[in-house]
Each structure stands twice: as C-alpha cells, then as structure tokens.
Amino acid sequence: MNERLKHHLTHLKRRLRIRTFRSSLSSLEAAPQFALLGILAGLFTGFIIIAFRWVVETTLNLLLPAGPESFEQLNRIDRFLLPVAGALTLALMFSFLKLSDRQLGVTYVLRRLQQHQGYIPLRSLFIQFIAGALALISGQTGGREGPAIHLGAATSSYLGQVLKLPNNSMRVLIGCGAAAAIGSSFNTPIAGVIFSMEVIVMEYTVAGFMPVILAAVTGTLIVQQVFGDAPIFQVPGIGMDSFWDLPWVLIEGILIAVLAAGLIRLMIATQKHAPQSIALRFILAGGCTAALGLAVPQILGIGYDSVSEALLGNLPLFMLLCIAATKLIATAVNLGLGMPIGLIGPTLVIGALAGGSFWQLASTFSNTLSEPGFYVILGMGAMMGAALQAPLAALMALVELTRNPEIVLPAMACIVVAHITVANGFRLPSIFQAQATMLGQDLHRNAMSLTLSRASVESVMSRNFVTTERYLTVTQANALLTQKPDWILIKDEDNNLLLSAADLSRALASSEVESTEDQLDLKSIPGERKNIAKVTWQATLDEAFDIIAREHVEALYVVRVPAPLVEHPVGIVLPTDIERFYKS
Structure with missing residues (x-):
C-alpha cells in the first residue's frame, strides 16, 4: 500500500513539474526554459539531419564512385535515365498521398507556422525525408537545405506536441529547428540563426535569439561529429585588392539581381502553366532536368563541384555561362512544378557561375580587377540575398562558407544592391513568398499579430x-x-x-x-x-x-x-x- 502511495505521489510531482514548465513558457521571459528547448531542438534536428545526409550521400557514393557530385561521369543513357527514374518514383509515391500531404519544404513550414500555430504532422516528416532523398539521389537540380529545414521544423514541432507546450513556444521551436537545419547542413550556425529570424520567424527579438542560437550551435556540433567541420568551399585568402573594384562590385550586384528576378518570374510562369496532375508535373520536371543534363551534366545534383572550379578560375567563359543559364532554367522549372528540393544551394551555384562570368567579361575592360574567386563569392551572396530577400543571412552564409572575413565589406555592398534591385526595382517578393502566393496563401503578418x-x-x-x-x-x-x-x-x-x-x-x-x-x-x-x-x-x-x-x-x-x-x-x-x- 505504501509503495503504491509513493508511486502515485511521485507521478503527481512529475506531472506538477511538467505543468509548471509548460506554464513558464507562456511568455518569452522564461529564458532558462527556452534555452533548454533550443538545445533539445538542436539535438534532435542534428540526429535527423545526420540520417538524411547519410542516406543521400551513401547512396550517391554507390551510384557515383567518383564522388556524390560526379554526375557528369555517368554515360549519356544513365545521365538521362537517373532523373527520369527519380521523377517517376516520386510521381507514383505522390499519387497515393492526400492533397494535404503533398506540400513540402520551406513554404509548407511557413504556412503551418502562420495558420496552424506551428503544428506539423509527424507523417510530413517521413514524406519529406523520403521525397527529398529520392530527389537528391536521382540528380534533380536542387539543394538539401529545403528538405532539411522541413525536417528540422517538423522534428522540433513534434517535440513541442509531445510535451504539449503552449503555442507561442511552438513558434520558437520552429525557428530553432530551421536554424539547426541550416547550420548543420552547411556548417554555418550563424547563417542558420539569421535565416531563421529573417525568413521563418520574420522578426528579431533578444529573447527569441537565445534558443535559436543554442539550437543552431547544438545541431551543427552534432552533425560535425559525423561529417566533419571542413568548409564546403576551399577558398584562399581572397579580398578586394583596391577600391577600383567597388564600381564593378555594384554593377555585379545589379546583374545578379536580373538573374534572381528571372529565376522568380520563370518559376511563377512555370507554376501558372503547370498541369493539375502532380504525377505529370513531376514527370515533366524530371524530363526537363534529364534533357538539360544531357547537354550540360554539371547542372545535375547540387553543383558545388562547379563552384569550386569557378573559385579557382578553371572554367572558361562559355562553360560558366552555359552552366549558369541551364541551372537557372532547371531550378525554376523544378520549383514551379513542385519538385521537393531546396533552392538555397542552386542560388549559390547560379550566383557563383554568374560571378565568374562577370569577372571574365569585366576583365576585358579593366586590368585592375581582383582575383576571379572574389567575384564568384560575391555572386553567390548576391544571388542568395536577392532571391530569398534575406540579405543578412546571405552575408553571414558567405563568411561562414568561405571562412574569409575579408569579403565582408564588398559583399555587403553587392548583396544590398542586388536585394534593392529585386525588391524595389523589379517589385518582386522573395521566392518563398512567390511560392506561397502561387498556392493561394498569404504569409504576410502585421506587427501586432507578430507581437x-x-x-x-x-x-x-x-x-x-x-x-x-x-x-x-x-x-x-x-x-x-x-x-x-x-x-x-x-x-x-x-x-x-x-x-x-x-x-x-x-x-x-x-x-x-x-x-x-x-x-x-x-x-x-x-x-x-x-x-x-x-x-x-x-x-x-x-x-x-x-x-x-x-x-x-x-x-x-x-x-x-x-x-x-x-x-x-x-x-x-x-x-x-x-x-x-x-x-x-
């Protein structure tokens, strides 16, 4: 009898502690409790990102012995069949899903955050995991960060649902999951934090920063134990040699903005004329990628190997222009047709190749330009900042991806010019806002609602x-x-x-x-x-x-x-x- 009473008392104390913990989260002033949530979100997100990357990279290493980016080593038949087979598999899979389960990626996370208080069904995590892995393994032109953000947000949301937390803390958890996903995917925890606050949470608060920072750091450290902490791009000490580069930097920002606007508008046009059938859309997307990949195999997959070559100045002008143009077309078509891929990776690749092309063209008019890698790096940041309309996240991503602080000043100028040109010159929304508008959703929130x-x-x-x-x-x-x-x-x-x-x-x-x-x-x-x-x-x-x-x-x-x-x-x-x- 005493043992049973003791058991009931212990159970009651535990319930009271959990209820006290939940109640303390009703306001953002509960710093220690939110810090704990940030660490837990980063921990679980790190584990799910490890699993996702392991599945993708292990499978690609089996298919591509020369490395997970070496799609160009495939013969022409395999190079065509791989994206088509992936698209057919996705088409078959999605044809059996309910309409509500077919929406994936960052736009889906934003919609669940605004309209459902951040509650993301657990089944969407598994759907995104499988669909994102299939898309990347089959060489669809896209990045892993889109699926990663969905996986991180869904994992953190499920944590909040299990703990039955108040809805205001669910919003913080979604931000933590997104930051940890970006940080662990690119080894860029600071960029993950800024991206989460700029794009996902859409506000900056001191109280909201702390758990998001802890989540990004925790997730990144967890993933680094498996995949290492080496930067994605090996960049020598490149900086702006003289202030004579500054006019060219501003011109590059404007030209990159034109490409970003073209990417957004082509994506919108593709979606507008896309067929209703999800299966047919995926087949068209896979066919487009396969056809373009036959001519320019470098567009298959993420394309970071092409960025590394451009940084070293090893690609001729014609090759740079061909890869940039076909990558832009393939990315816009894939996004417009709903392929479950990320778009941050492609924007970095397109911007890098466009920046390398710009240097080669500009160098015919001036012999005082800095190294070609300098303009490649600026192109990456400008394209990401303009397409996502997240200039600060783009700047921090450049610094962390290259581990080169010397590019901060010119990168700020180039990114801001590109951002202003797209937002005010072309009057276009961010690519995520454009995707939401195509789906009939309005993700804008007023200041009162956010507060x-x-x-x-x-x-x-x-x-x-x-x-x-x-x-x-x-x-x-x-x-x-x-x-x-x-x-x-x-x-x-x-x-x-x-x-x-x-x-x-x-x-x-x-x-x-x-x-x-x-x-x-x-x-x-x-x-x-x-x-x-x-x-x-x-x-x-x-x-x-x-x-x-x-x-x-x-x-x-x-x-x-x-x-x-x-x-x-x-x-x-x-x-x-x-x-x-x-x-x-």
Missing part, C-alpha cells in the same frame, strides 16, 4: 475567478464571495456569461433579497454581464484576439483539457489584458 504571437493566454489571464451554475441560493452566493473572486463565470446550457463579483455583492446587499433560501438567477440580477467564449490554455494572445473579434465576445475563459470531453476553466482573459501586453 501577440510571442505570449500565450496563460501569461496574462486572471486566475481570480469562480465558476458556478446560473441558479443558486443566497447562501451559496455568499459562499462564493468568501473566496474573494474578481469574476464569476456563469455556466449555462444556452450560453456562458461573465459577471463581476462586485455586481453580485451589490445584488445580495439590496433589499430585494429577504431570505437566505431565496434563489438567485445570475442572468437576471442587476449588473453588467459579458458575453464570453472559450480558448485553450495553449493559445497565443494573437489567437485569443482573433476569437474575440470573430465571435464578437467581450471576454474569454481559458480551459485545460486533461481528457477528451473534460474541461477545467483556469483563467479569464479580457481585451484590456491583451491591449496591456501589446502596449508593454
């Missing part, structure tokens, strides 16, 4: 209330008031109402009440009653604000649901509480 998403209703709710039925005796009413509540939640079959305890006290003190056995109708006594709606304790203040506006109520009561069909009211939220938080 209210940082905290849950539990952080502002009043716990000083009592719950009662509509009818009760004077004795029962007096007993309620002895608890000194501020509010009385009236539960009724028709509709629930909120009554001020002061109004009930005044009603009891009136001369109309003669006996302690008199029955009171709390819906009829003098006083102001507020229409009230229900909200779960996990909801953010943004969700609460939407419910108040949508249902035209004057207050919300917060409930916990310990079991199906069982609700426990735990707090009251007024519009003034939400307003007070926003103004603070």
Whole structure:
C-alpha cells in the first residue's frame, strides 16, 4: 500500500513539474526554459539531419564512385535515365498521398507556422525525408537545405506536441529547428540563426535569439561529429585588392539581381502553366532536368563541384555561362512544378557561375580587377540575398562558407544592391513568398499579430475567478464571495456569461433579497454581464484576439483539457489584458 502511495505521489510531482514548465513558457521571459528547448531542438534536428545526409550521400557514393557530385561521369543513357527514374518514383509515391500531404519544404513550414500555430504532422516528416532523398539521389537540380529545414521544423514541432507546450513556444521551436537545419547542413550556425529570424520567424527579438542560437550551435556540433567541420568551399585568402573594384562590385550586384528576378518570374510562369496532375508535373520536371543534363551534366545534383572550379578560375567563359543559364532554367522549372528540393544551394551555384562570368567579361575592360574567386563569392551572396530577400543571412552564409572575413565589406555592398534591385526595382517578393502566393496563401503578418504571437493566454489571464451554475441560493452566493473572486463565470446550457463579483455583492446587499433560501438567477440580477467564449490554455494572445473579434465576445475563459470531453476553466482573459501586453 505504501509503495503504491509513493508511486502515485511521485507521478503527481512529475506531472506538477511538467505543468509548471509548460506554464513558464507562456511568455518569452522564461529564458532558462527556452534555452533548454533550443538545445533539445538542436539535438534532435542534428540526429535527423545526420540520417538524411547519410542516406543521400551513401547512396550517391554507390551510384557515383567518383564522388556524390560526379554526375557528369555517368554515360549519356544513365545521365538521362537517373532523373527520369527519380521523377517517376516520386510521381507514383505522390499519387497515393492526400492533397494535404503533398506540400513540402520551406513554404509548407511557413504556412503551418502562420495558420496552424506551428503544428506539423509527424507523417510530413517521413514524406519529406523520403521525397527529398529520392530527389537528391536521382540528380534533380536542387539543394538539401529545403528538405532539411522541413525536417528540422517538423522534428522540433513534434517535440513541442509531445510535451504539449503552449503555442507561442511552438513558434520558437520552429525557428530553432530551421536554424539547426541550416547550420548543420552547411556548417554555418550563424547563417542558420539569421535565416531563421529573417525568413521563418520574420522578426528579431533578444529573447527569441537565445534558443535559436543554442539550437543552431547544438545541431551543427552534432552533425560535425559525423561529417566533419571542413568548409564546403576551399577558398584562399581572397579580398578586394583596391577600391577600383567597388564600381564593378555594384554593377555585379545589379546583374545578379536580373538573374534572381528571372529565376522568380520563370518559376511563377512555370507554376501558372503547370498541369493539375502532380504525377505529370513531376514527370515533366524530371524530363526537363534529364534533357538539360544531357547537354550540360554539371547542372545535375547540387553543383558545388562547379563552384569550386569557378573559385579557382578553371572554367572558361562559355562553360560558366552555359552552366549558369541551364541551372537557372532547371531550378525554376523544378520549383514551379513542385519538385521537393531546396533552392538555397542552386542560388549559390547560379550566383557563383554568374560571378565568374562577370569577372571574365569585366576583365576585358579593366586590368585592375581582383582575383576571379572574389567575384564568384560575391555572386553567390548576391544571388542568395536577392532571391530569398534575406540579405543578412546571405552575408553571414558567405563568411561562414568561405571562412574569409575579408569579403565582408564588398559583399555587403553587392548583396544590398542586388536585394534593392529585386525588391524595389523589379517589385518582386522573395521566392518563398512567390511560392506561397502561387498556392493561394498569404504569409504576410502585421506587427501586432507578430507581437501577440510571442505570449500565450496563460501569461496574462486572471486566475481570480469562480465558476458556478446560473441558479443558486443566497447562501451559496455568499459562499462564493468568501473566496474573494474578481469574476464569476456563469455556466449555462444556452450560453456562458461573465459577471463581476462586485455586481453580485451589490445584488445580495439590496433589499430585494429577504431570505437566505431565496434563489438567485445570475442572468437576471442587476449588473453588467459579458458575453464570453472559450480558448485553450495553449493559445497565443494573437489567437485569443482573433476569437474575440470573430465571435464578437467581450471576454474569454481559458480551459485545460486533461481528457477528451473534460474541461477545467483556469483563467479569464479580457481585451484590456491583451491591449496591456501589446502596449508593454
């Protein structure tokens, strides 16, 4: 008997500790708790990225003995059949999936974050893992970072779902997963943090930075234990030799912006004219990649080997132009047709080859230019920053990918010029926003919505209330008031109402009440009653604000649901509480 009692007490203490932990996460001020979440998100994301990279790279090493990037070593028949076979396999796989399960990648993560409070179904993790691996193994022109971001976000989201965390912390977890995915995929933890804040979370807050930083560092360190910490590109000490390079740097930024705008517009046009059948879209994408790969095999796969050659100046101008043009076309077509691939890798490759081409053309007009690798590096950052409209993430990615701080100043100039040209000159959204618009989704959020998403209703709710039925005796009413509540939640079959305890006290003190056995109708006594709606304790203040506006109520009561069909009211939220938080 004592052992059973001890077991129950231990179980109760554990539940109380978990509930306290969840409650502490209702506001971003819980720094230690969010730090722990960041480490856990980075840890689990690191493991899933290791598994994904191992599957892709091990399979490619079996198919391509010369290395996972050596698609050009395949004979012409195999070079054509491999992308086609991959596309056919994906077409068959996706034809059996529900429509809601077919959306993958960064755009899907952004949609789940905005419309579903960051809840990503676990099955989408497995679908992205398999689909992303098949696409990369079969040589589809794309990068691994798109699937990696989805995998990291889904893993972190599932962690939050298992722990039953409030919705505001789910947003932080998604940011942690994305940062860890980018950091561990490229060995660029700082770029992962900036990308997550610029593209995924879409805001910068001091409190939000800390868990995201810890996640990126943890995920990167985990992956480095398996794949090492060597930079993707081996770059000698390249920098700007003189300020005479600066005009050419600005011109390069403008020309790269033209390519970025072309990539976005071609992707939009492809999607606009794409067939409805997902199977047919994948077959067309695979056929396009295979056909272009026959002529220019360097476009198959990610293409980082071509970047390394361009950095060393080993590729002639015609080859640089051919690879850049075909890579751009293949990437835009694949993205427009919905192939489950990443686009950061292709933007780096296209930008690098375009930068190398620019140097060779510019060097015919000036003999004072810096090394060709300098313009290759700038092209990479400019293309990434312009296409993603994430200039700071692009800058940090350059520094970490090349481990060359000497390019920071000219890279800032080139990236900013490219970003402004695309955003203001061509008036185009980021490529992720364009993808969302093609799917009929609006990912823009106003400042108020972002602010209210940082905290849950539990952080502002009043716990000083009592719950009662509509009818009760004077004795029962007096007993309620002895608890000194501020509010009385009236539960009724028709509709629930909120009554001020002061109004009930005044009603009891009136001369109309003669006996302690008199029955009171709390819906009829003098006083102001507020229409009230229900909200779960996990909801953010943004969700609460939407419910108040949508249902035209004057207050919300917060409930916990310990079991199906069982609700426990735990707090009251007024519009003034939400307003007070926003103004603070």
